[in-house]
Amino acid sequence: MAKSLTQPEIDAFKARLCEVAERRFAEGGVASVSMRQLAEELGCSPMTPYRYFRDKEDILAAVRAAAFDRFADAMENAGTGIEDPIERARASGRAYLDFAFSQPNAYRLMFDMSQPDDGRYPELQRAGERARRTMGAHLEMLAERGQIHGDPQVLSYVVWAAVHGLVVLHLAGKLPESPDFRTIHGEMMRLLVQGMRTPPAPAGDTP
Template identity: 55%
Template sequence: MPKILTDDDIADFRAELCRVATERFAKHGYDGVTMRQLADVLGCSPKTPYRYFKDKADILATVRAAAYGRFADVLEAAAASSTDPAERSRRVGRSYIEFALANPAAYRIMFDLNVPEAMNHPELRREAARARQFITRQAEDLARAGLIVADPQIVGWAMWAGVHGLVVLKLAGLMREGPDFDVLHHNMMRLIFDGARVRPSAAAMPATGRAKR
């Protein structure tokens, strides 16, 4: 007689499947992973994963949503830890880096892997948006406090792009011969911040680079 699965049994299997999938997606990419491979690692029938997820895209969307959720929790805690906009921005930036370096598989899944139809996954959309707001909101707070005068949308995305680039270089092992990571991060943020304290003239901005207001 087949075992009757409890809610805990189902939750435990889904969690283990997601753990295995996270590691394999990060290592082999989306196309390099099959449902049969996941079943083999878990020691179950190739059909078993389909009892818990619609298909491989559903698994990827689920693990990406979980990664974004954990990421957003970390950023949210950092944002709530200070009322000073400049200090809050530094703490959010530091928490971003610490999460990424401590969770390289989750970070790669969040930003390097994507299946277009996966964004129809409601949980993934929600958690990705929640994380994104903490990343870019810091520049808006700096602008409201009068600490920067440049377009906060441009500044926020520039800060995000800069930190993401550093993290990718670090995770790829390409910074061994370069400057110290923390020194480079500090100076990159200082350069962006210093530039953001000067409002660029409209005439100096390329038309395609002007932010929509």
């Protein structure tokens, strides 16, 4: 009779499975990875992963949810103990870049175009929303203090889109050596901050 696993053993197996899946999905894409391949690398029966996940899309959703949680953890921890919202936002921004460049496989999978329907995966939906709220929290505080202008939620997406686009270009090797990433990032943030600090033009003044 097969030995029943304890809950810690089950959790450890699922974590290891997600770790292997993250690397293989990032290296070869979702279509190139099968449940059998994952089981072979883990040294278990091909049916074992099905005890805990419906299919590889279920595994991928779990991998992405875990990555979004680590991403949010990194940004939240970076701002811990910093009272000034501007300095907290800067620390969070540095944590964003550190995560993307230290865990590129996870970062690519988080934003892969072949995303599942989040509604089918509540944990993925929760983790993704948590990451978005973490990025927007500093802007909400700055807006409340009148230090920036505009809808903080809209601004959070604008900043996210800009930073994400630059990170993806860097990970894809599409940026030059000079000016380097830091120089381009610094100029981009200068323009974004300048824009957020500028009150919107009165209605009718826009050409």
